[in-house]
Amino acid sequence: DTEVTQTPKHLVMGMTNKKSLKCEQHMGHRAMYWYKQKAKKPPELMFVYSYEKLSINESVPSRFSPECPNSSLLNLHLHALQPEDSALYLCASSQAPWRMSNSPLHFGNGTRLTVT
Amino acid sequence: SQQGEEDPQALSIQEGENATMNCSYKTSINNLQWYRQNSGRGLVHLILIRSNEREKHSGRLRVTLDTSKKSSSLLITASRAADTASYFCATVPNTGNQFYFGTGTSLTVIP
Numbered sequence: 001d002t003e004v005t006q007t008p009k010h011l012v013m014g015m016t017n018k019k020s021l022k023c024e025q026h027m028g029h030r031a032m033y034w035y036k037q038k039a040k041k042p043p044e045l046m047f048v049y050s051y052e053k054l055s056i057n058e059s060v061p062s063r064f065s066p067e068c069p070n071s072s073l074l075n076l077h078l079h080a081l082q083p084e085d086s087a088l089y090l091c092a093s094s095q096a097p098w099r100m101s102n103s104p105l106h107f108g109n110g111t112r113l114t115v116t
Numbered sequence: 117s118q119q120g121e122e123d124p125q126a127l128s129i130q131e132g133e134n135a136t137m138n139c140s141y142k143t144s145i146n147n148l149q150w151y152r153q154n155s156g157r158g159l160v161h162l163i164l165i166r167s168n169e170r171e172k173h174s175g176r177l178r179v180t181l182d183t184s185k186k187s188s189s190l191l192i193t194a195s196r197a198a199d200t201a202s203y204f205c206a207t208v209p210n211t212g213n214q215f216y217f218g219t220g221t222s223l224t225v226i227p
Contacts, residue, residue, distance in 0.1 A: 004158070033215075042204055042217035043159065090158055102147050102166065102208075105215070107158030 003027055006091050006108035014116055015081060021111045023074040023091030031097040032074040033105065034066060035090040043090055049074060050097040081115045088112055120205050120218030128224040135192040137221040139205030140185075146208045148181055148188050151217075153202045162190075162203075167210075197227045 004025045013019050023032065031050050035043035048056035049068040057066075063085075065077040074091055088110045094103035120141040129135055139148070147166045151159040165172045165181045165188070172179045178191040192199055205218040 104161035109158045
């Protein structure tokens with residue numbers, strides 16, 4: 001089991017639905033990340049929060065909206081998704097933003113999202 | 117793409133044999149990390165090697181780094197069936213704002 005908890009584990013949603021993915025860590029890490037991973041591909045960075053502020057948005061479509069309510073929680077709000085958005089969404093955290101230290105990433109087990 | 121390239125893409129070996137996978141990258145790096153991913157799970161950090169290090173060991177893992185060739189290798193000795201997973205290298209560049217994952221190697225260890 002990991003120290004980064006993601007819910008739900010699986011999500012099926014229609015293209016008109018609004019849903020949210022949740023991520024929680026209690027390791028005192030100050031950087032949190034969202035990655036998207038397609039089958040047999042490496043994870044692709046979507047967003048980075050550093051000290052609860054959005055520091056990187058990798059040109060992600062606005063139908064994905066991140067939120068960091070506090071240093072332990074990270075949400076990803078989903079609206080009007082497309083079938084090609086179906087993927088494994090991974091949350092990760094690190095002790096400090098990776099540009100400032102040699103902190104490894106700690107990943108959750110992901111949310112398997114299917115858009116119908 | 118700034119991604120690293122890994123080879124082989126897939127590797128199948130017998131239990132007890134050694135497994136070697138290679139990673140090549142494009143930019144100058146601060147450090148290079150290796151991660152393992154079991155099917156349908158998150159990635160797990162294995163080992164980190166800094167740009168001023170050439171070799172590092174952790175249990176059955178041995179990592180080498182050649183910054184002049186922009187390449188790294190991961191050796192898993194005395195493999196076990198439980199080592200079956202995908203392995204990704206990840207680079208942290210000196211400049212820029214990305215944390216780049218390689219294309220990955222799928223390892224199958226046959227009992």
